[in-house]
Amino acid sequence: MAYLGRGLDKISNIEVLDNITFDGSSSYSITKGSVAFTPNSAQSCLISIDGVVQATNFTVNSSTINFGVAVPSTSTCNFFLHYGTGVMTVPSDGSVTTAKLGSNAVSSAKMFSGFANGITMADQWRITANLSSNGTNVVGTNWERNDTNFDKIGTGMTESSGIFTFPSTGIYNIFYNGLLYADNAVPYAGFNLQKTTDNSSYTDLIYGYGGNASAAGRYSGFYGNGIFDVTNTTTHKIRLRTTSPDTVTFQGDTSIQVTGITFIRMGDT
Numbered sequence: 001m002a003y004l005g006r007g008l009d010k011i012s013n014i015e016v017l018d019n020i021t022f023d024g025s026s027s028y029s030i031t032k033g034s035v036a037f038t039p040n041s042a043q044s045c046l047i048s049i050d051g052v053v054q055a056t057n058f059t060v061n062s063s064t065i066n067f068g069v070a071v072p073s074t075s076t077c078n079f080f081l082h083y084g085t086g087v088m089t090v091p092s093d094g095s096v097t098t099a100k101l102g103s104n105a106v107s108s109a110k111m112f113s114g115f116a117n118g119i120t121m122a123d124q125w126r127i128t129a130n131l132s133s134n135g136t137n138v139v140g141t142n143w144e145r146n147d148t149n150f151d152k153i154g155t156g157m158t159e160s161s162g163i164f165t166f167p168s169t170g171i172y173n174i175f176y177n178g179l180l181y182a183d184n185a186v187p188y189a190g191f192n193l194q195k196t197t198d199n200s201s202y203t204d205l206i207y208g209y210g211g212n213a214s215a216a217g218r219y220s221g222f223y224g225n226g227i228f229d230v231t232n233t234t235t236h237k238i239r240l241r242t243t244s245p246d247t248v249t250f251q252g253d254t255s256i257q258v259t260g261i262t263f264i265r266m267g268d269t
Contacts, residue, residue, distance in 0.1 A: 013084035019077040020047075020065075027066045030080075036063040039082050048078035119264060121154035121167060126260030127252035133242040138162050139191070139250075140239075148255050157263055163239050166230045170265045176208060176240065177223040178259035179251040186211045189244035190222035193261075199235045209243070219251075231269050 018031045030037050039045050042060040046053060049071065058067045124146040127139065140162030145152065155167035166172065180189050190209035194202040208224025230236040240261065242250065251258045 015082040015084070017080040017082055019080055022049075022071045022073050022075045022077065024070050024073045026068060026070050027064055028071075030060070030063045030065050032082075037082070038063045040084065044083050046079075046081045046083065048080075050075050051078060119153055121152075121156065121170075121265035122263065123152040123154075123156040124150060124257065124260060124262045125157065125159060125164075126254075126257050127250065128254040129252045131242070131250040131252060131259075132247060133250065134244060134247040135242075136192075137242045138239055139242060142252060144254065146257060146260070148257075154265070163237050164261075164263075165237050166233050166263075168265070169230050169233060169269045171267050171269055172228045172230055173225070173264045173266050174206070174228055174238065174261065175223070175225045175264075176206075176261040177221070177257075178208075178210075179219060179221050180210060180244075180248045180259075181219050181251060182212065182216060182246065182248045184216045184246050185214060186244060186246045186248060189220070189242075189246075189248045191224060191240045192243050193224055193226065193238060194241055195228055195236070195238050197232075197236050199237060202239065205238070207243075211244075227266075229269055 015032060015037075017037055018034065020028045022028070030039065039060050042058060042065075043056060045058075045060060045065070046055055047058075047065075048054065054067075058065055060066075125143055126146060127142045128144050129142045131139065131142065138161075143159050143162065145156065157167065158165040174193060176191060176193060178191060182189065188209040188211040190207070190211075192204045193206040193208070195205040196202045205228065206224040206226040208222045210220035210222035212218045212220055228236070228238065
C-alpha cells in the first residue's frame, strides 16, 4: 500500500535562528546560538519583521543576509527560521548519544579497517655460549638477538649487561626457555625472570625450573611465561637470574634457540 501523506521530499528540518537586531543597515549577520550560520539558500529562510513575513525578497551570501534596503533600527525581528531541504540525512550537532547507537554499530573491525593490525613488536634473544652457574647470578653476558631465521618486528628490545629495556610502553608477553646439564643430581635449576619498576630494585616475576634429583649427568629443560605491564620505558626493565643449589651448565648456541627469551607486545598499557 502506498504511503498516504506528505512526500519525503517535502519533509524539512526547521532551525530557529537568532533574531536580528536592526540598526539601520541593509546587511546583517546570520547566527544560531551566537555562532555564524550559513543557510542552504535565501529560499530556505523565512523572517518576520514587524509582524510581516518576508520571503525571497532578500539575498543570502554565506552567513550574511541583505535586504537590499536599509531596515530602520525601530523595526523588530519577530522570528528567523531556516528550512532544510528534503529528509535530514545528517544529525544535528550533539544530537547523537550513546543510547541512540544500535547494537554492534561500532566494532573493532569497523574502527580499525584500513589500518595495519597485528603484532607491532616481537623480539627474540639467546645466550650464545654455555653458562656455568651455582646459586643465583644475573645472566649478563653472551646475549644476542636471534639472527638465524628471524630478525624482529618493530623496534625491538635493547640489552645491556643482561638488562633488557623495552622500546615502548605496553602490555608484554614474556616467554623464556632453556636447557641445562648437571654433573650431579640437582632437585631444581633454572631462571627467575626479575622486573624493576624504578630502574633500581628487582623482584621476581616468573619462575621456570627443571632438574633431576635422582641422577647425575643428565639434561633438563625448563621454561617460564608471564605478562609485564610496561608503563614507563625508563623505569620498567627485566633481567634473568640463574637459580640452582649446585653447579649446572646452561646450554647456549649462536645458531639454535637453546636458551633464550622472547618478547611480544600484546597491546597498549
